[in-house]
Amino acid sequence: MKPLLIFCFVAFSMFSYAQDKPSKNEKASLEVLGNCGMCKDRIEKAAISVKGVKYASWDIPSSQLRLVYNGLKTNLEKIEKQIAASGHDTEHHEAIVEIYDQLPACCQYVRKGEEPKPGQMTKH
Amino acid sequence: MIMYKYICIILFSLGFVNAQDLVSGTVYGDNPDNPLPGANVYWLSTDKGTVTNIDGKFFLQSEPDSAQLIISYVGFISDTLTVRGAQRIVHVLQSKENEDLDEVVVSQRKKSSQLSFLSTQNVLNVSSDELLKAACCNLSESFETNPAIDVNFDNALTGVKQVQMMGLPSPYLLFTEENIPIIRGASQVYGLSFTPGTWIESLQITKGAGSVINGYESMTGQINAELKKPLTSERMFLNLFRSLEGRNELNFHTKIALSSKLSANVFVHYNERSEKFDKNKDGFLDMPLSEQVNILSRFQYLDPEKGWVSFFNIRFLQDDKIFGQADFIPKSHKKTTSVWGSEIVTNRYESSLKIGYVSPDLPYQSFGAQLAYSDHSQESYFGLRTYDIRHKSGFANLLFNSILGNTLHKFKTGIQFAYDAYDELIETQTVNRIDRSVGVFFEYSYDSLERLNMILGLRFDHHNNVGSFLTPRAHLRYAFSDTSSLRFSVGSGRRVAATFAENQKLFGSGRTIQTPNLQSNDFGLAPEHAWNYGVSYLKGFQIGSVSFNLNADLYRTEFVNQVVVDWETLGQISFYNLSGESFANSLQLGVDTRLFRILDARFAYKYYDVQVDYSSGRMQKPLQPKQRYFMNLGYISTKWRMDATYHHTGSQRIPPTIVNPNGFESDAFGLINAQLTYIPKTNFEIYMGAENLNNERQARPILSADQPFSSSFDSSLVYSPVFGRMMYVGLRYNL
Numbered sequence: 005m006k007p008l009l010i011f012c013f014v015a016f017s018m019f020s021y022a023q024d025k026p027s028k029n030e031k032a033s034l035e036v037l038g039n040c041g042m043c044k045d046r047i048e049k050a051a052i053s054v055k056g057v058k059y060a061s062w063d064i065p066s067s068q069l070r071l072v073y074n075g076l077k078t079n080l081e082k083i084e085k086q087i088a089a090s091g092h093d094t095e096h097h098e099a100i101v102e103i104y105d106q107l108p109a110c111c112q113y114v115r116k117g118e119e120p121k122p123g124q125m126t127k128h
Numbered sequence: 129m130i131m132y133k134y135i136c137i138i139l140f141s142l143g144f145v146n147a148q149d150l151v152s153g154t155v156y157g158d159n160p161d162n163p164l165p166g167a168n169v170y171w172l173s174t175d176k177g178t179v180t181n182i183d184g185k186f187f188l189q190s191e192p193d194s195a196q197l198i199i200s201y202v203g204f205i206s207d208t209l210t211v212r213g214a215q216r217i218v219h220v221l222q223s224k225e226n227e228d229l230d231e232v233v234v235s236q237r238k239k240s241s242q243l244s245f246l247s248t249q250n251v252l253n254v255s256s257d258e259l260l261k262a263a264c265c266n267l268s269e270s271f272e273t274n275p276a277i278d279v280n281f282d283n284a285l286t287g288v289k290q291v292q293m294m295g296l297p298s299p300y301l302l303f304t305e306e307n308i309p310i311i312r313g314a315s316q317v318y319g320l321s322f323t324p325g326t327w328i329e330s331l332q333i334t335k336g337a338g339s340v341i342n343g344y345e346s347m348t349g350q351i352n353a354e355l356k357k358p359l360t361s362e363r364m365f366l367n368l369f370r371s372l373e374g375r376n377e378l379n380f381h382t383k384i385a386l387s388s389k390l391s392a393n394v395f396v397h398y399n400e401r402s403e404k405f406d407k408n409k410d411g412f413l414d415m416p417l418s419e420q421v422n423i424l425s426r427f428q429y430l431d432p433e434k435g436w437v438s439f440f441n442i443r444f445l446q447d448d449k450i451f452g453q454a455d456f457i458p459k460s461h462k463k464t465t466s467v468w469g470s471e472i473v474t475n476r477y478e479s480s481l482k483i484g485y486v487s488p489d490l491p492y493q494s495f496g497a498q499l500a501y502s503d504h505s506q507e508s509y510f511g512l513r514t515y516d517i518r519h520k521s522g523f524a525n526l527l528f529n530s531i532l533g534n535t536l537h538k539f540k541t542g543i544q545f546a547y548d549a550y551d552e553l554i555e556t557q558t559v560n561r562i563d564r565s566v567g568v569f570f571e572y573s574y575d576s577l578e579r580l581n582m583i584l585g586l587r588f589d590h591h592n593n594v595g596s597f598l599t600p601r602a603h604l605r606y607a608f609s610d611t612s613s614l615r616f617s618v619g620s621g622r623r624v625a626a627t628f629a630e631n632q633k634l635f636g637s638g639r640t641i642q643t644p645n646l647q648s649n650d651f652g653l654a655p656e657h658a659w660n661y662g663v664s665y666l667k668g669f670q671i672g673s674v675s676f677n678l679n680a681d682l683y684r685t686e687f688v689n690q691v692v693v694d695w696e697t698l699g700q701i702s703f704y705n706l707s708g709e710s711f712a713n714s715l716q717l718g719v720d721t722r723l724f725r726i727l728d729a730r731f732a733y734k735y736y737d738v739q740v741d742y743s744s745g746r747m748q749k750p751l752q753p754k755q756r757y758f759m760n761l762g763y764i765s766t767k768w769r770m771d772a773t774y775h776h777t778g779s780q781r782i783p784p785t786i787v788n789p790n791g792f793e794s795d796a797f798g799l800i801n802a803q804l805t806y807i808p809k810t811n812f813e814i815y816m817g818a819e820n821l822n823n824e825r826q827a828r829p830i831l832s833a834d835q836p837f838s839s840s841f842d843s844s845l846v847y848s849p850v851f852g853r854m855m856y857v858g859l860r861y862n863l
Binding site: 029041042045048049070072110 | 165166167168170176177179198200201206489490491492531533534535536577
């Protein structure tokens with residue numbers, strides 16, 4: 005019985021710890037521009053490569069990136085910069101044109117303030 | 129909205145008439161009532177792709193450079209389909225949440241059977257579509273279109289089939305039903321016939337050491353069956369089956385939605401065979417007279433917002449078999465020497481509860497609990513020999529999933545309790561045994577998101593009859609490209625054999641039983657312990673416009689200790705602890721492809737080298753063909769489904785018997801199974817088919833059939849079908 009109790013205690017403390025100290029499990033949701041599954045892989049990989057990011061999941065229809073990160077180790081600024089460096093515009097940072105241009109055609113999303121060009125991939 | 133649909137219909141018809149190379153289709157999430165708008169559909173290794181529209185539909189130019197269409201959607205497992213030319217695709221993605229909670233490695237639907245390029249372990253996914261290829265009837269027949277598993281007849285009397293992986297029989301495989309170990313101990317021999325095929329949603333066949341999470345028992349691999357789920361199953365399903373050889377089956381499923389979060393299923397299965405057949409005129413029934421009632425009720429609760437999911441199952445089974453000489457009547461001849469006959473009466477009750485919680489805030493954390501209890505009783509006699517077994521089994525598994533740093537580094541940890549109580553009556557000897565174990569496990573998995581994946585697992589168990597021991601298991605996958613991956617696995621497994629339950633066919637012989645100590649509750653037989661090592665390679669490539677998947681597997685299972693089953697001495701069967709070596713090497717080479725855009729073809733070659741140091745010296749295991757090959761052709765259209773399988777079984781070593789004191793090598797033979805399904809409406813189909821179309825039969829499956837009470841009587845040495853051709857018809861209807 006003892007191992008069970010210890011296990012339950014450990015499992016429970018992990019949950020409650022997460023709730024008591026939100027700064028270690030900061031949650032955020034932000035818009036990142038992109039189109040397809042290839043974009044999804046790239047955006048998530050860029051986000052998770054930032055030290056302190058625990059979880060990153062980009063939703064294709066809504067373009068929302070859901071993040072869980074350690075607020076003591078990193079911040080949204082750093083994460084957004086890293087994503088922008090991979091070629092995807094975020095709410096506060098834009099990708100540089102040279103990198104954007106190198107994205108595969110399906111990832112050439114319509115940039116903020118621009119109109120879709122003929123033949124350009126869009127989501128809807 | 130209506131206008132929009134018309135436009136779609138027009139687009140569809142245009143697509144078919146004009147644009148030869150337009151790929152179109154619909155993508156659904158989890159079930160065909162839930163179209164997914166915004167899902168990504170794109171060609172592998174290209175930048176050509178699209179997203180599905182509001183109705184989940186998409187249109188896409190086919191791509192000369194790629195035949196691999198990737199369908200992905202957040203929260204769902206991405207699937208890769210092989211698509212050639214103009215096609216209409218209906219694809220159901222499976223959500224990741226279900227996968228996490230059920231602990232399935234990877235599962236897919238609508239693709240009938242496929243080796244996974246992505247998972248770290250060597251997993252073959254078999255969907256319900258593939259299961260339809262073997263219309264009849266239960267889990268044991270689900271593997272006949274599948275090269276990873278070999279199916280053999282167990283003996284000449286019961287018609288029961290046994291499965292093997294890597295040249296070793298099913299006790300060395302771990303069978304789980306939704307990740308709860310199920311076919312074990314008393315149910316080892318007949319258990320496969322206790323899960324009707326229509327209940328199964330998908331199968332995951334993992335070759336090699338397996339995961340530490342499901343226990344320490346698996347040695348060669350693991351087969352997991354996912355049953356249909358209350359929330360996603362059809363409202364009503366009816367299946368009727370009749371074979372010309374007197375087997376009748378009925379399956380009826382219904383679904384009751386109790387609320388938006390709670391749903392229930394009732395599955396009813398009935399089968400019977402009341403006609404007597406003795407085609408080979410040896411005086412013995414070729415197939416038993418039988419009757420089975422099997423009822424499962426399950427409940428599913430799902431609250432995706434709060435992150436809770438739960439399943440509760442309760443099941444009852446009764447199975448009766450009568451076999452032996454054709455004029456045997458239990459009432460007048462039971463346990464007399466006038467007529468040889470046998471009866472097996474099985475009653476089984478089981479219940480299980482699963483609860484899973486995924487933290488909505490921290491989606492990488494989840495907690496799961498599995499509890500299961502079963503009570504299995506078998507009362508039987510074989511001629512004058514009695515064998516009764518009652519096996520009560522309890523199982524509890526608590527599991528916690530989370531990450532180390534980020535989601536590239538995941539772990540699963542938990543604690544497991546197992547309890548097995550056996551009461552056996554072996555002829556006149558009663559034996560009781562209780563196995564109790566408690567174990568803790570930790571499994572770390574690493575996903576580089578690129579080339580490398582790794583799973584490292586370790587568990588520590590304490591077992592009252594084995595002692596304390598560690599079970600390490602490791603899997604590694606390296607992808608050279610998206611269509612080329614190499615896997616390694618290594619791991620150990622241990623089990624306490626249920627010696628007589630697993631070798632019941634011995635009772636259908638005149639052989640006397642030798643064990644080190646029949647009085648002791650383990651018969652003087654030590655726990656079994658084996659290591660399994662494997663390497664496998666999977667490669668996708670194209671020749672012209674045809675794409676192929678090529679796989680090569682090499683595995684070795686090496687026993688540290690084994691309960692050796694020795695059939696080599698005349699008139700005797702002996703069980704003893706291994707002294708020396710016992711190993712099973714297996715090689716499998718396979719190719720699958722789609723030809724002429726419509727025909728799925730699969731070919732596999734298997735070589736087995738299974739040797740044991742018997743007390744009389746090292747020999748190839750009896751009744752184990754060294755070579756097998758296998759071919760499967762399948763055709764699917766909206767109205768028709770056709771399927772044909774050819775199995776070739778190489779020669780087998782038949783051990784010496786009183787009738788053939790020198791033993792012999794059996795002849796190689798081939799078997800053809802075929803099936804044709806007509807689908808007049810989407811919810812109604814009729815099928816007909818044949819097993820053993822070429823009417824292959826073993827000349828003399830029962831030795832000394834005319835003297836069933838003599839010591840030379842033997843029904844255990846079956847190397848080819850007892851029964852000839854079997855034809856069947858059936859229908860499926862669902863709402």
